[in-house]
Amino acid sequence: MANLKKTRPVVALLLSLIAPGLGQLYNGKLKRGIILFLLFEFLFILLYVFSGLCFKFYGFILFLAFDFTFLGFYIYVLLNAFRGINPLRVTVRKPYHRWYFYVAISAGVILLNEFILTPILPDIKRFKVYKFPSISMQPALLVGDRLVVDREMYKKDKPKRGDVIISEYPKDPSKDYLKRVIGLEGEKVEIVDNKVYIDDKLIDDSWGYYESSEQTKFLKELGNFGPVVVPKDSLFLLGDNRQNSLDSRIFGFVDLTKVKGKALYIYWAKNKSRIGMAIR
Numbered sequence: 513m514a515n516l517k518k519t520r521p522v523v524a525l526l527l528s529l530i531a532p533g534l535g536q537l538y539n540g541k542l543k544r545g546i547i548l549f550l551l552f553e554f555l556f557i558l559l560y561v562f563s564g565l566c567f568k569f570y571g572f573i574l575f576l577a578f579d580f581t582f583l584g585f586y587i588y589v590l591l592n593a594f595r596g597i598n599p600l601r602v603t604v605r606k607p608y609h610r611w612y613f614y615v616a617i618s619a620g621v622i623l624l625n626e627f628i629l630t631p632i633l634p635d636i637k638r639f640k641v642y643k644f645p646s647i648s649m650q651p652a653l654l655v656g657d658r659l660v661v662d663r664e665m666y667k668k669d670k671p672k673r674g675d676v677i678i679s680e681y682p683k684d685p686s687k688d689y690l691k692r693v694i695g696l697e698g699e700k701v702e703i704v705d706n707k708v709y710i711d712d713k714l715i716d717d718s719w720g721y722y723e724s725s726e727q728t729k730f731l732k733e734l735g736n737f738g739p740v741v742v743p744k745d746s747l748f749l750l751g752d753n754r755q756n757s758l759d760s761r762i763f764g765f766v767d768l769t770k771v772k773g774k775a776l777y778i779y780w781a782k783n784k785s786r787i788g789m790a791i792r
Contacts, residue, residue: 521594527614528593531621532586534614535593540606544596548589549621555582556625559636566639569777569788572660638664641779642678642688648751648758649690651721652676652791658780659791663773670696671747671771673710674719676791679749680770682763689766690775691759692719695748702739703761706754709739719752734761747771 519539528535533549536542562578565571644657653659653676661678671677671693681687694708694717695701702709708717735754742748746765751757760766775791 519597521597524593524597525590527618528590530618532589534617534621535590536596537617538609538614539593539596541596542606544592548592552585552589553624555585558582560630563636563638566660567662567776569660569779569790572639572777572779635664638662640773642690642775644690647756648753649676649692650723650753650756652692652719652752653690653775653778654781654783654786656782657778657786660776660779661773662776665774666768666771670768671774672696673715674792676775677747677749678772678775679766680772682766685770688772691749691751691757693747694750695742695760697742697744697746699748700739700741701737701748703735703737706735708750720750720754721752722754723756737761745769 524535524538526535527538531549532552533545533547536545536548559578559582562575565575640661640663642659642661644653644659645655647655666677673693673696675693676690677693679689679691681689695710700709700711702712706720706722708715708720740748743765745768747768748760749766750759750761777788777790778786779788781787781789
């Protein structure tokens with residue numbers, strides 16, 4: 513019995529949570545542990561690479577499918593470690609059955625993933641999903657539409673006129689604020705009879721939509737606004753539903769540092785025909 517080691521399912525499970533495959537090593541199954549670990553790392557890398565597909569709707573669907581595949585494999589590894597214990601709950605003691613070995617392997621895996629692989633792979637957190645809550649962007653966006661937002665788009669490039677962006681809500685930075693970019697820094701913006709002028713030139717404001725609302729009658733007065741000049745590193749934003757939108761006409765300009773990302777497309781909607789629609 514001196515060369516035998518007691519095994520415990522919970523320990524195997526916890527080790528696999530730290531480093532997939534480590535629980536199998538604990539159970540005395542060296543080859544299986546190494547194979548599962550290598551497969552996990554391979555799928556981990558693919559998950560990051562596939563995140564780049566999220567720029568397009570169908571790429572997003574493929575990414576979700578792979579994400580569920582990856583999660584399923586991870587659950588399999590955990591269950592295999594938990595249930596792979598010898599019925600007698602003993603295994604032959606191997607040279608690697610030492611507590612410091614597991615600590616060293618766990619630390620090595622964490623370092624590999626966090627400080628080597630992750631920095632050189634695409635940022636899997638670049639894309640975020642949002643649920644749109646208001647009527648301020650009708651008809652481009654409807655209440656309940658679920659969007660995919662690129663949070664890295666503006667780290668190198670500045671927003672362009674017509675972009676639908678996410679920024680901090682001026683009255684509550686903990687909330688998000690989704691509007692369309694109309695005026696850029698240095699531009700003079702003026703609204704005359706619901707027509708938008710930039711630097712005294714009428715623009716093709718195909719985004720503007722006008723619908724009366726008993727709750728926001730006061731916004732009708734904002735069919736005439738300005739002129740104002742957009743400060744440096746700032747934006748002038750409008751909601752597409754002009755008479756039902758609290759935007760730069762009320763809150764003023766939005767600083768570029770408050771911009772969180774660009775809305776790309778609708779991935780889910782009550783009206784199924786809108787699913788996959790690019791946000792323009």
